[in-house]
Structures are given as C-alpha cells and as structure tokens.
C-alpha cells in the first residue's frame with residue numbers, strides 16, 4: 001500500500017492526465033492517502049495501451065484506474081472492484097461518463113472473475129497473496145499472454161527476496177508460478193512491482 005501515493009501525485013511535476021488529476025484531488029478530498037504512486041501509474045498507462053480487457057482489484061478513489069483509462073485505446077474496456085462502499089461510489093461517479101467502457105463495482109475482489117479473463121489485471125486490493133487471503137489464479141483470470149501487475153513491494157536486495165528476515169513467500173509465489181513468466185521491476189528506490197505474463 002503506497003502511503004503517500006495521493007500526495008505524490010499532487011506535489012510532483014504536474015504533467016498528469018486530466019482524469020488522473022481529478023482522481024487524485026478526489027482522494028485528497030476523501031482523505032485517502034493510499035492511491036498508487038505516480039511511478040506505478042505511468043507503468044499502468046503504458047501497459048494499458050496493449051490491452052483490450054483491463055481489470056483491477058482495489059479501486060481506492062480511482063487514481064490507478066484513471067491512469068489505466070488514460071492509457072487504454074479506443075474500444076478497450078476496464079473494470080475495477082472496491083470493497084469500501086463510499087470509495088466505490090465516488091470512483092463510479094468519476095468514471096460514470098465513460099460507461100460502458102469503464103465500470104466500477106462495489107464488490108469483494110473475487111468478483112473480478114465475473115468480468116475476466118483479462119489482457120491486463122492489476123492486483124491492488126485483494127488477490128495479491130500478501131497475507132490478505134488466497135492469491136488470485138492467473139490461469140482463470142488472464143488470457144494467454146495476459147499481464148498481471150502486483151504493486152507495492154520493496155525492491156529486493158538479492159535472491160531469494162526477504163521480508164521480515166525470512167524468504168518472502170508472497171513474492172516467490174508469483175516469481176516462481178508455473179503459469180507465469182515474472183520479473184520484479186524497480187520503479188523507485190523504495191518501490192518495486194511484479195510484472196507477470198501468463199505463459200501457460
């Protein structure tokens with residue numbers, strides 16, 4: 001969870017897509033600091049251009065979704081699920097004019113399966129397997145060649161990755177997954193994501 005993701009958007013260089021700026025201002029108004037970081041957002045923006053069907057777990061106030069929607073091509077669709085009713089309603093309002101291309105649903109992350117399989121799936125609120133229950137099944141949720149992004153890791157110092165002094169089993173689950181080709185990508189000195197492509 002990016003503790004300062006919302007603020008980082010509004011104190012940076014300022015060259016934000018308009019929808020992203022609106023989402024970040026909404027997150028500020030709701031006092032929600034846990035939006036993705038701009039570094040992550042720019043990665044999502046680039047990846048979205050290669051996807052027709054995009055999914056996200058954990059909408060928050062819609063900052064990451066705004067990056068995805070700003071990057072996606074005409075004809076692509078995006079769906080995001082959020083368990084908090086207030087945030088889901090606010091985010092749905094933010095993207096309402098873009099329906100039916102963009103949908104925000106008030107639901108547990110597991111409901112994302114109803115809208116899959118995806119070309120691009122971002123796990124940012126449920127399904128990461130970081131102690132938040134069972135990890136998502138990439139074979140069920142991704143099309144062959146589909147890409148999974150899992151946010152909010154501290155960059156590894158070596159192999160195996162370590163968390164709390166022990167091998168980071170949550171990260172290894174994805175890096176060693178038999179149906180995925182996966183890599184850890186550092187985005188900032190204190191931030192890395194896992195980028196995984198369905199190969200099996």
Ligand SMILES: C[S@@+](CC[C@H](N)C(=O)[O-])C[C@H]1O[C@@H](n2cnc3c(N)ncnc32)[C@H](O)[C@@H]1O
Nearest residue numbers: 035036058059060063064083108109124125126
């Ligand atoms: C890190 S924030 C998401 C930030 C957002 N994706 C962005 O990029 O701005 C995590 C969100 O996931 C939501 N969440 C947590 N558990 C969830 C679950 N089981 N199902 C759906 N959403 C969940 C939280 O309410 C929170 O709004």
